[in-house]
Amino acid sequence: MENLKYARNIGNKTVNFDLNLRVREAKRKPSDLDVKLDDLIHFLLNNEKRLKLVVPNKLDSAKIFCYRGLMTCIACTPYENQEPWKIVAILFRGDIYLCARYTEQKIAQKKCMTEKDKLFTSWGYKFEQYMLSVKPHLDPNPEVPVDETEEFSLVLTTNLNKHNIIYGAEMDGIRCDKKKVDEAPDSFDDIIKYLSDKEFVELKTNRHIERANQDRNFRRFKAKKWWCQSFLVGIETIVCGFRNDDGIVEELKVFNVSDLPKMSRNFWDPKVCFNFLDTFFTFVKRCLVRHIKIKHGESSLNNLQTLPLVSLVFEWSPGSPVKVSPDCNHDEDPILPEYFLKTFGKCER
Numbered sequence: 001m002e003n004l005k006y007a008r009n010i011g012n013k014t015v016n017f018d019l020n021l022r023v024r025e026a027k028r029k030p031s032d033l034d035v036k037l038d039d040l041i042h043f044l045l046n047n048e049k050r051l052k053l054v055v056p057n058k059l060d061s062a063k064i065f066c067y068r069g070l071m072t073c074i075a076c077t078p079y080e081n082q083e084p085w086k087i088v089a090i091l092f093r094g095d096i097y098l099c100a101r102y103t104e105q106k107i108a109q110k111k112c113m114t115e116k117d118k119l120f121t122s123w124g125y126k127f128e129q130y131m132l133s134v135k136p137h138l139d140p141n142p143e144v145p146v147d148e149t150e151e152f153s154l155v156l157t158t159n160l161n162k163h164n165i166i167y168g169a170e171m172d173g174i175r176c177d178k179k180k181v182d183e184a185p186d187s188f189d190d191i192i193k194y195l196s197d198k199e200f201v202e203l204k205t206n207r208h209i210e211r212a213n214q215d216r217n218f219r220r221f222k223a224k225k226w227w228c229q230s231f232l233v234g235i236e237t238i239v240c241g242f243r244n245d246d247g248i249v250e251e252l253k254v255f256n257v258s259d260l261p262k263m264s265r266n267f268w269d270p271k272v273c274f275n276f277l278d279t280f281f282t283f284v285k286r287c288l289v290r291h292i293k294i295k296h297g298e299s300s301l302n303n304l305q306t307l308p309l310v311s312l313v314f315e316w317s318p319g320s321p322v323k324v325s326p327d328c329n330h331d332e333d334p335i336l337p338e339y340f341l342k343t344f345g346k347c348e349r
Contacts, residue, residue: 001152001184001186001191002152003151003152004152004173004174004184005128005132005133005134005152005172005173006133006134006135006136006138006173006175007131007132007174007175007176007203008133008136008139008140008177009177009252010175010201010252010254011177011252011254012251012254014250014251014252015241015250015251015252016248017126017127017142017241017243017249018247018248019122019123019126019205019248019249020123020126020246021142022143022144022146023119023123023126023145023146023247025145026122026125026145026146026148027145027147027148027149028121028148029148029149031110031113031118032110034102036099037065037067037097037099037335037336038337039153040065040066040067040155040167040168041336041337041340041344043168044344045340045343045344050188055093055094055345057094057304059091059094059285059288059289059292059304060162061164062094062095062285063095063096063166064095064098064163064164064165064166064281064284065095065096065097065167066097066098066099066165066167067100067168067169068167068169068170068232069229070087070100071167071232072225072228072232073100074280075228075273076225077276077316078268078272078276079220079224079267079272079273080318082318083106083318084103084105084315085100085103085315086100086101086103086314086315086316087099087100087313087314087315088311088312088314088328089284089287089288089311089312089313089314090309090310090328090336091304091307091309091310092336092341093305093345094304096288097335098284101333121148122148123205124204126146127205127241127249128146128203129141129142130241130249131203131239131241132172132173135183136176136182152170153171154168154169154171154195155168155169156168156169156233158232160278160281161278162282163278163282167232169232169233171200171233172201172202172203173200173201173203174199174201175198175200178199199236199237200233201235201237201239202226202230203239203240204222204226204241205240205241205242205243205249206218206222206241206242206243207243207245208244208250208251209242219263219264219266220267223260223263223268224260224264224268224273226238226255226257227257227261227270228273230257231257231270235257236256236257237257238254238255238257239253239255240252240253240254280322283322284312284314287312289301291310291312291326292310295310296310309330311326311330312324312328313325313326313327313328
């Protein structure tokens, strides 16, 4: 349960959090960090026997492995007008692995990041440090430099119509202001039981909203993304720290996740978001079927376990349809590492 944090200070209130406190000493994530599916892969390898995953025999029943961030990105696509995306889909032993890749636009943005841009990112981590503690009975300690590489993640499973999805998600902290919360146990089975009834909270920062266009953009864009992120992991509460331009959080405001669609009803609809996500998953499966028929023959669809790696690249830009191409080079960009390909699915269950 390394890096699990707890939130005790939740409520609408005036505060004075200086997000610049020791921020220059923070241990930042490398700007070129590319985790691909590494954390999810490690989880699958370490827990394969315990998970008892059923091996699919048809693509319709293929499980989809990915991260929450990818699902959020896809779900928000119907209302996106700026950010393109690029996703690699890999079929391995009958299941589908989806991994987001950097677009040319994103690569250019990262190269052009200024120190101010990096500071804005660090402010978000510093806010979490003001709000979260390492033990449920302790207060947060913002006096130490932030380690931005620390994170606590869960692996969850859900069904979206006919699609079975297993996905990783980084979680901010457990809410412990409403009832007593004990420290986490040590054994795996006890941990699962411990986490099953805990309420997590999502933490966000935002500049003070002072003008009508800022409020409109907040409802149109941020509220949509916040809702998708939180809904996907069953979070009911978001705490936002509203800051000034100098990085001083002056107000905490609590948002109920279920209220976000209501306050943004003129700008986006949750049904549209998740219908598109469902349609995209179906589209990926159909494209894989078509590709396999052409390259390996229709009979191979009945024996997915014997197929070599099959991959497709899905790219989308605002105002354009989704482009599909078989251009993923496993040698240059190995989404699934060799040790995973050699090991996963081989143990006795």
